[in-house]
Amino acid sequence: MTTLDFSPLFRSMIGFDRLAASLENAYRTEAGGYPPYNVELQDDNRYCITMAVAGFSNDDLTIELKENILTVGGERAEENGERRFLYRGIANRSFERKFQLADYVRVIDARLQDGLLHIDLIREMPEAMKPRKIAIRTANEERVVGSLNDANQQRAAA
Structure with a gap:
């Protein structure tokens, strides 16, 4: 390894x-694995996970987000023994699929349509994480001690 x-x-x-x-x-x-899925980049900050979950209803599916791990699970009720299959090619098994999400990525919507589960995600950067200009002072200027907001308020007042 x-x-x-x-x-x-x-x-x-x-x-x-x-x-x-x-x-x-x-x-x-x-x-690989079951069920098959796509991860689509819709723009710089929007994503969509699409999973093929044919045969699963809303009640059979669970979506949970905990500590930046998105877990999608499906569990179908056991079928009683009344049905006899000559050939069984449609999977009837439970699944659990996990996705590690980056910081500031959150789920905004989940919908089941035509056997596909669509999970929409968006990355929202907090203002503190966005790029900002840092003022460069000259040697003669006094250094302002305190938070950045205090310094900005003092400069705005001047």
Whole structure:
């Protein structure tokens, strides 16, 4: 088994400790499985997960978000033994699929339509995380101590 070494990345990336664990987990997880799904990038901040869940009703499906892990599950009631199949090609099994979401990604909608479960997601960056200009002071200017908001209020008042 190959082990990935992320130490070169951490020389310039601060606070990405969970990134290595997530990448190693994704590396170990095998692709495919049941049910099939798509992950669509709709624009820079909007995504849609579409899962093929034919035969499942709203009551059979669960969607849960906990600690940035989106879990989609399906459980169908057991069929009684009254039916006899000559051939059974339609899966009637339960499933659980997990998706690791980045920080600030949240679920905005989930809908079941024509046997497809659509889960819409959006990334909303808080104002504090958006790029902002940092003022450069000259050597003669006094340094303002306090929060950034206090400094901005003092400059606005001046």
